[in-house]
Amino acid sequence: MTSSLVRDVMTTEVVTAEPSTPFKEIAARLAQHRISAVPVVDADRRVLGIVTEADLLLKQEHPDPKATVSLIWTRRRRQERAKAAAAVAAKLMTAPAVTVPPTATVTEAARRMHTARVKRLPVVNERGQLLGIVSRADLLKVFTRPDEAIRSEIINEVIVGDLMMNPSRFLIHVDDHDLGLPMILPWMGPRALQQGDGIRR
Secondary structure: OHHHEHHHHOEOOOOOEOOOOEHHHHHHHHHHHOOOEEEEEOOOOEEEEEEEHHHHHHHHHOOOOOOOOOOOOOHHHHHHHHHHOOOEHHHHOEOOOOOEOOOOEHHHHHHHHHHHOOOEEEEEOOOOEEEEEEEHHHHHHHHHOOHHHHHHHHHHHHHHHHOOOOHHHEEEEOOHHHOOOOEEEEOOOHHHHHHOOOOOO
16 A cells, blocks of 8 residues: 555655764754764765764763774674774764665565664665655554545555455454554445354444
C-alpha cells in the first residue's frame, strides 16, 4: 500500500553537514535542531556518511589524542580513537552511510535499521543524492492513521486496484487494537451467517 512507503513518512527538511564542517559546528547544529545525527553531503547533495551524537561523544571517552594505544585494542576501538581525535565531519563520520530509497516500504526500512543497528536512514535517489531522512519515530507513523483511512486504502488499492474485485464481497474490520493491521475476510452474506456457513459475529 502506497501510504506505507518511506517517501510518505520521511522528513524532507534535513539538517546536514559538509566534509569540512568543524566538530563544534556539528555539535551546535545537533543541539539547535534537537536532532541526534546529520548526514554529510558533498556539493551535489550526495550522501558521503553520517555523524551521530555517539561519534561526537567519543571525544569524552578519549580526551587525550596523544595517549598510548593499547596493543590489545580491537580494530573498532582503534577506529573510535581516531574519530575522537578528528576535527571535521569527513574524519568524524561513519561511512558509507546506510541509506534507503524513497520507494522502499516502511517494513523494509525498519528491517534495514534493525540489521545495521542504526536509528535513522538518509533517503537517497538513484544517484545517491539526499532527499530526506527517516527515523524510527517516522516509521511508527503508519500506526497512527485513522481507522477509516486504513479501511479506504484497503478497499481502493488492494481489493479494487490489485485484486480487481467487488469490495462488497469482503468484510473489512479495522480498530485501534489492530495497530493498523486490518482483518479482511470474505463476506458470505447474512443468510450464510444465519446458517453458520460463513463468518460468525
